[in-house]
Amino acid sequence: MLAPATRSVILLGPQPGPQPGSPSHQADVGRVLRELGARRPVALCTAGWQEREGEDEALAAQLGLPSVNLRLHRRSEELFAEDAELKEAYKARQLLLRHQQDFYRVRLDHADEAAHAIAVRHVEPELLEQERRVSVEFLRQLDRDHVERCRAIHAAFEQRWRPGDRPAVARHRRELRALIEPASALVIAGGHVASLFNRMELFDALGLAAEKHVIAWSAGAMVLTDRIVLFHDFPPYGKDIAQVLDAGFGVAPGLVVLPDPSRRIRMDDRAGIARFAQRLAPATCVAMDPGTHVVSEAGLVVRASATRLRTTGEPEIGWSG
Amino acid sequence: MTSRAIADLSAGPRTPEAVDGFFATHGFPIVEGPAITFVWRGEAEAVHLKHWVYGLPSSQSLARVEHTDVWHLTLGLPPASRVEYKFEVVRGGHGEWIQDPLNPNRARDPFGANSVAHGTGYAIPEWIQHDPRSPRGHLDEIPIDSQVFGRRSLGLYLPARFRRTRRYPLLIVHDGHDYLHYASLGPVLDNLIARLDIPDVIVALTSSPRRLVEYADDERHASFLTDEMVPYLQRLFPLDERPQSRCLMGASFGAVAALSTACRRPGFYGRLLLQSGSFAFTDIGDRNHRGALFDPVVAFINRFRGDPIAVAERVFVSCGMYESLIYENRSLVPMLQSTGMDVRYVEARDGHNWENWRDRLREGLSWLFPGPLLLVYE
Known part of the structure; x- marks a missing residue:
């Protein structure tokens, strides 16, 4: 297959995964591949499934085309077994990122508590509304600062260790290029979003597939946007505030992907949705249940069928892009 | 009525x-x-x-x-x-x-x-029952030769998908065998792990033949856990050695032991789960109405109240409203919060008993050790 004239980045709602208790709905990735006219094998990335990335038989059967699994998770283990220096440096970077995430999270919690404490004051509604906006802006500032600091850590790591120049990494990337080049599309499954993001970054999977259509869902879709936003309105410990994990790869810009909203978002909390959408604006917050899709070409959404979370707090069901 | x-x-x-x-x-x-x-x-x-x-x-x-x-x-x-x-x-x-x-x-x-x-509205949590979809962890007993206490038996829980290539947080449970027998700790861990509420975790289950002495702010106990047991487990298993991956847990006197050990080794344990702690104190004098058994506890809590410091990062405290220790626990929480530690306090309409402690495990453990729920999107 020749390189597509316009690369489509197609984001889908949740598909079946390998985890026990994972959604049991039908996969629609095969239908999307057929609509794209894909006839060659596809390159498959299931690194979000971590140690279970090889358990892809059910997914491969859904594709309707032969597939080759890039095995990025396994490759990372082989790589670190071979390059101990990079492994240590990588561990140190991840530790730093985790600390930073933790501190950002503490700041978010306190900002959220402050917003609540202000919101319950008995003052004029206009003043309260003004302060509410300030509270949202404060969260936006924390998010921006966090993403900038994440980017700085990644850049420093890249500059100091130049992974692409290291023999083991370069060899894996050559092998991956050989697998991806003949493929008609890169298909990225969901799973553990941090694990997936880290492996894709380590092997520059998107760089190697720069000319390919990309089809991704859930965690796979999240990593393609500008910001990876973690969220769950029903955690077992009561409540939680959404947080940015990191900057994403940005091939589907201007979107915040929110997979599986039926199970993860309190959709009747209009004030909460408004605050969330305002916090992440101007990005479009897209809630993606099974069967939904968003197609992005050249950085613009060209069509969609999903739910957009408006800054007014109203979900726009059937948003078409 | x-x-x-x-x-x-x-x-x-x-x-x-x-x-x-x-x-x-x-x-x-x-x-x-x-x-x-x-x-x-x-x-x-x-x-x-x-x-x-x-x-x-x-x-x-x-x-x-x-x-x-x-x-x-x-x-x-x-x-x-x-x-x-x-x-x-x-x-x-x-x-x-x-x-x-x-x-x-x-x-x-x-x-x-x-x-x-x-009462109306109370339901036995479904996550305490064995769920066939939740792979069972491995339970074992291993001996540990302690210079402090001699040979002791240590219960161990390893997650079902234990792998030597991973690093695991360590949860140390005082009266751990009782938690297994009376608070369904085994199925609870299996279910919370399978549902991504908590990460895969290695659990050490300790029991003491003289708990009322050893758990009452006893340096020997702190030394046994910190200087002997944790290093021993680190030699045996791939443990994440960061403080935020170490949690001390206990109920009643076990909660005193957890807090006391953390105070004796500030910063070593990043997480504490304290259930219905016997945190007796006095505002004047050194003998609490609870009697002589509590004297070392009173001395410890009075000391902590006099100079509270951050000894861990996150502390989950729970207590039953129908137990007399509610006063002590409610009094301790602001002290803990004043140190800058991240403290979550939960009350339940229950008493000083194992099922109360069982029912709070999901909230407590998932808050102290959040699982990959927030990170997994299928």
Whole structure:
């Protein structure tokens, strides 16, 4: 297959995964591949499934085309077994990122508590509304600062260790290029979003597939946007505030992907949705249940069928892009 | 407070057939909105309700429905309450404590079993039962040779998908074997891990033959855990050695041991789960009303209250509203918060018992060790 004239980045709602208790709905990735006219094998990335990335038989059967699994998770283990220096440096970077995430999270919690404490004051509604906006802006500032600091850590790591120049990494990337080049599309499954993001970054999977259509869902879709936003309105410990994990790869810009909203978002909390959408604006917050899709070409959404979370707090069901 | 069911029985013919019908058509104790009615049937001189609800008289008499062998007592019980109790049946001047023969709900503890009354809205959590979809972790006992305490047996829980290539957080559970037997800790861990509520975790289950001494702010205990047991486990298993991946947990005196050990090794344990801690203190003098057994605890808590410092990062505290220790726990929480530690405090309408501690495990463990739930999107 020749390189597509316009690369489509197609984001889908949740598909079946390998985890026990994972959604049991039908996969629609095969239908999307057929609509794209894909006839060659596809390159498959299931690194979000971590140690279970090889358990892809059910997914491969859904594709309707032969597939080759890039095995990025396994490759990372082989790589670190071979390059101990990079492994240590990588561990140190991840530790730093985790600390930073933790501190950002503490700041978010306190900002959220402050917003609540202000919101319950008995003052004029206009003043309260003004302060509410300030509270949202404060969260936006924390998010921006966090993403900038994440980017700085990644850049420093890249500059100091130049992974692409290291023999083991370069060899894996050559092998991956050989697998991806003949493929008609890169298909990225969901799973553990941090694990997936880290492996894709380590092997520059998107760089190697720069000319390919990309089809991704859930965690796979999240990593393609500008910001990876973690969220769950029903955690077992009561409540939680959404947080940015990191900057994403940005091939589907201007979107915040929110997979599986039926199970993860309190959709009747209009004030909460408004605050969330305002916090992440101007990005479009897209809630993606099974069967939904968003197609992005050249950085613009060209069509969609999903739910957009408006800054007014109203979900726009059937948003078409 | 009166029971409609008892009123109906009293207003009826009260024949043996009518009484049989009453028992055949009700579950016991009878829960009618905020009223709960305890019922016992039989011949006796007196029947008393014995419970452990702090704030109510610990013994209350049941009244007899005239011309029947039905005894009853109605109490107001706030929603979501859970109360453990027994009946004292007095015959021939002698009282015998028995479980409620009409109530199938039982709670076991090291001293036997009690009957359990569930108020409106209380439900046994479904995540405490074994779920066939949750792979079972591996439970084992290993010996540990301690210079402090000699040879001891240590219970171990390894997650079902344990891999040597991963690093695991370590949860140290005081009275861990009791948590297994009376608080369903095994299935709870299996389920919370399978549902991504908590990460795969290695759990060390400790038990002490002299817990009231060793758990009462004893340096030997802190040394045993920190200088011997943790390094020993680090040699055996791939443990994440960061403080935020180490948690001390315990209930009652076990909670004292957890807090005391963390205070003796500030910064070593990043997480604490303290359930119904026996955190006795005094505002003046050095002897608490609880007696001499608590003297070392009082000294420790008084010291901590005098100079509270951040010894961990996150602390989850829970206590039952129906236990006398609610005062001590409510008093401790602001002290903990004042240090800058991230503290979450939860109260339940329950008493000083294992099922109360069991019911709080999901919230406590998932807050201290959040699982990949927030990171996994299929």
